Amino acid sequence: MNKKKRRLLIRTTILILLAAAVAYTLYANFTKDERGQIQAGDHAPDFVLTDMDGEKHKLSDYKGQGVFLNFWGTWCKPCEKEMPYMNSQYKEFKDKGVQILAVNVSESEFLVNRFISKHGLEFPVVIDKNGDVLNAYGVDPLPTTFLINPEGKVEKVLTGTMTEEDVKKYMGSIQP
Structure with a gap:
């Protein structure tokens, strides 16, 4: 040739x-x-993830309570800005039937633990190591929060940073 x-x-x-x-x-x-995009009115896909203390959290175990399901990353500045608001409102709502589950997107335990310590977070923080839950919910961009009612249905999908007033209002909206 x-x-x-x-x-x-x-x-x-x-x-x-x-x-x-x-x-x-x-x-x-x-x-x-079209791929795995969860919207208001959909049933929230169940999952099991482990928190930083080794405790397993299964979404369906929270049936009967409202769940403020937040996807975040340590590098995400809007995520970092809303975490203290979430922590403050968690203290107010945890005994009123509203839980927070903060799902970190595939970062190392070291980075996540350092972030938790820096911000004094008290709510459960789990890591989605393989991105399976992130994909099942169709999360894009970060932060994204799913408001899940006590029956396990998604009430609202929120993207972007929230103020403390927003967090309070949304947690109140899924209170049993």
Whole structure:
């Protein structure tokens, strides 16, 4: 095979690979809304994750209580800003039938423990090591919070930072 034919073959192959990559990216972006996107009115998918003390938390074990299910990361500044508000309201609502489950998105126990200590968090913090729960709920972006009523249905999906007044209002809305 001469140089010109070989060069043409290589260029054609690269062009086909690039076209395939672009096509896949477009497909993935246009169909991401259909994959595991939980919305208000849906039944909250059950899961079991372990907290920093080794205790297992199964969402269905909280049936009969409201659950403020928050997805977050230590690197996420909006997440960090709302954590003290969540902690403050957790103290107010935990004995009134509303629980907080904070799901960290695949970070190390060291980073998560350091974050918990820095902010004095008292509510259960679990790590979604494989991203299974994140994918099941279709979370994007962080922070995202799901308000789950005592019957296990999603009342509302919230994205972005909340004020302390927001957290109080939303926790009150899922109180049994």
